[in-house]
Amino acid sequence: MEESGIPIEHRPEMWRLKNARPCRAEVRVKLTADCVASVQAWMAKPPDNVSIMDSSICNADRISILFHFKDADSFLQQNQHLSVFVADFTFETNQQSLVLGGIGPAGLRSGGSQKPGVRMLPTHFLLSRKEDKESQMTLFKAFAAAAHCNGIRLSHGFADCACMEGIQAVIESDPGLQHVQVHRCLHHTKQNVKQEVKRRNSETGEVRLRNMELLPVLLSFVMESAWFPSSLEFSSFWESVINRLRSNGEETDWDEPHVAQYLVRNLLQETGQAGLYSAPWRSGFGQVPAGFTTYTSNSLERSWRTIKGLLRKRTLLSDVGSLMKGVCDSFHSKLAAGDYENLKAAVADAPSCLHVRSQKQSVQVDSLDSEQEAQVVHRERLDLDALCKWFHKHGPTGTFVASVCNKPLDDGSTARLCYAFPKYCLQHALQKKPEMLAALQLGLSLTSEEVRHATASPLTGSYDVIRHLHLRSNFCTVWVTTDNRVVDGHRTYMSFAGHSEHSLFVHALLQPGGLAKIPGGPKSNLGKKRKKPLPKKSAHLKRMLRAPSSQNSNVVPAEILSEVRPDDACDLLPGSVTESSQRAVVEAAGQEKEVLCMSTTLRGDRCKRKRTHGCFCSHHFEISSTEKWSLQLYESVQEPASHAMDLWEERQLNLALQQSLQENQELMEKIAKSNAILDSRLHCLGLKRVPVAADGDCQFSAIVFSAQVPLTALQLRRSVVGYLRPLSACFGARMENQFRGRYGSYCSHMEQPGAWGDDLTLLASAHCLRRPLKIVTDSSATDPKQYIRIITPPQCISSACWGPEVTLCVSMDRHFDATENL
DSSP states (O other), X not given: OTTTTXXXXXXXXXXXXXXXXXXXXXXXXXXXXXXXXXXXXXXXXXXXXXXXXXXXXXXXXXXXXXEEETTHHHHHHHTTTOOEEEEEEEOOOSTTOOEEEEEEEEEEEOOTTSOOEEEEOOOEEEEESSOOHHHHHHHHHHHHHHHHHTTOOOOEEEXXXXXXXXXXXXXXXXXXXXXXXXXXXXXXXXXXXXXXXXXXXXXXXXXXXXXXXXXXXXXXXHHHHXXXXXXXXXXXXXXXXXXXXXXXXXXXXXXXXXXXXXXIIIIOEEOSSTTOEEOTTOOSTTTSOTTOOTTTTHHHHHHXXXXXXXXXXXXXXXXXXXXXXXXXXXXXXXXXXXXXXXXXXXXXXXXXXXXXXXXXXXXXXXXXXXXXXXXXEEEEOOOHHHHHHHHHHXXXXXXXXXXXXXXXXXXXXXXEEEEEEESSOTTHHHHOXXXXXXXXXXXXXXXXXXXXXXXXXXXXXXXXXXXXXXXXXXXXXXXXXXXXXEEEOSHHHHHTTXXXXXXXXXXXXXXXXXXXXXXXXXXOOOOOOOXXXXXXXXXXXXXXXXXXXXXXXXXXXXXXXXXXXXXXXXTTOTTSOSSTTSOTTTSOSSGGGOOBOOBBXXXXXXXXXXXXXXXXXXXXXXXXXXXXXXXXXXXXXXXXXXXXXXXXXXXXXXXXXXXXXXXXXXXXXXXXXXHHHHHHHHHHTTEEEEOOXXXXXXXXXXXXXXXXXXXXXXHHHHHHHHHHTTHHHHHTHHHHHHTXXXXXXXXXHHHSTTOOOOHHXXXXXXXXXXXXXXXXXXXXXXXXXXXXXXXXXXXXBOGGGOOOOEEEEEETTTEEEEEEEO
């Protein structure tokens, strides 16, 4: 180079010269004349079961023999509904070392009690010297022409990376095939990543992946993200992964730029907008037909293994003609035996194993117990029967969360309802409520920012890829579309051909008859084989996989609500109990303010004795311990409790429809009309309406504002629930019977922020505040005595101890607003 005068800056570095290897010259092996002559003679007079296509080429320079068995066109004609095809090439089938390519339609075979399977019949074959782009194009053109002639409109194709290149070239050049989508085999994608990250970068000569501990992590990212049901989720996930691979500024950055470069160039596809990624190996909802995942290419791999097993050993070493005849005879015999009968494009009926299982099935999933490392646990597979039993025991709020929505889905439909369920462990509905709400928020996300906020780390507030995978693994999102289809975003919905236990549950829940009895399951239903455990991660890798710090993140961490201290409400809530074991009303907090007994006498006056037992003197405390007094007090609670239970069940069964006051324009007009009536009635009382946010806490917010007490809505809610909980012990079985054995679940539900208040919480608020509540309604009545309700403190407390009246207004029996003086 020095002698040639090449400048120093243009000369390669020394390590490049040391690592350079001479390229192996391409050797073009020509078939012998005897072989070519024998093949040409055989092609001129093929057996009856073999059809040689006119476009076949056989000479010393090139061999490209297209053939199919005689019944191929008949099979295509009878299966015009099969619009999915699979293509692949195989090796080691003949002594001339020619590769055998196959392509044909694929359909679903209902498994009865088991998951539907994919079965593919290669109808057209190609023998060529090697698997190159020209051979792939030739094979696909022949099959596409045959499918068109037999009335099949191709829609989706599955192939490995090599075969996909030639098919895509034909599709781009033919206007009649522009609608066909080609998907890359997920299994081959995983193998490609495993091999390529260990190779050297062509520009620097360094190994692409320097930290090999990241390899199983990247492979799990590919395998899990392929099932994401939303393009926004997939793009947000890989955008974060690529950025962390390119960066090295923080401990949570991975500093693997060569791997990032390989992934962007070979695995991911940038969409129309910069920074948004997609991939042809995705198998999630809306990407492939239900039941046909990107593992569908393996159906042809199984066919090759079957054919090689059927062919006699000497056939593998015989001439090309014997190979073609053996392949056609094998498939013709399998077709005649009925192996490819009743192939379907979609499976209408769900497998019985989703309804009820006769044997336990365990699945290996990542536990939610650790955000830094996937703790692999074996969860028992759920079914519709298990979901129904849990629902009847724990109610809707102990089973799912839901919301109305207007979300476009990846299959082109629009969702109007969204549910979030635990996928395997139903205890998560009770113990992992924040995670289940995050899964719901993820299902409602319409932008990348909303996806990142839903999957943000609770510690740092920034997007966390590990938490994203945990939410998608341990929870599932079910949508109800505007055309009343129920679809599930979990991977099992796609692998079970559009069915899952959770989608069946939601479908049954929305039916007029509700949840019916589940029929008996199959007699044999074996569980899946357990996979090998994931390798343990080092402490350094665990730190790398943590969520980045929130310094460079725009995501705001979720607000953590502080617990209300009992002392905060002592002076304001004299009706609340000091301990859960004490009886409501009888034992009270804040009683040192009043030294006299709070009970009323027979003449209606306040008792003048000193208090010795809670709110009462010893005489009235003894009276309050009798059954008669308990019945009198229960009468004031019975009617609100009954109404509260009916309203609670109704709201829970229609939870998704009750989440918003802005469902449609007609409802907004009704609300405006109701507010006008309330404004007029309040004006006659010398009051005006103060709007309160419709966030589920409106009743408690309205009481706090109208009563002018220094409490938050959350503090009042928890004090009210603390007052209600002991009522079950105070009134024994009567309260449990009123709530059909679910009073504890009702109290737990009412304690959650956003749970709508009802008549029972109004009564409890009046008791706790010891102030009458005047409720102005928008009913059609004209008499104030009919459209105004008065809720008083308990009659056993003298009215002399009551505080000033608190006025609220309620619109359409749904939303409470506060009031203040004009």
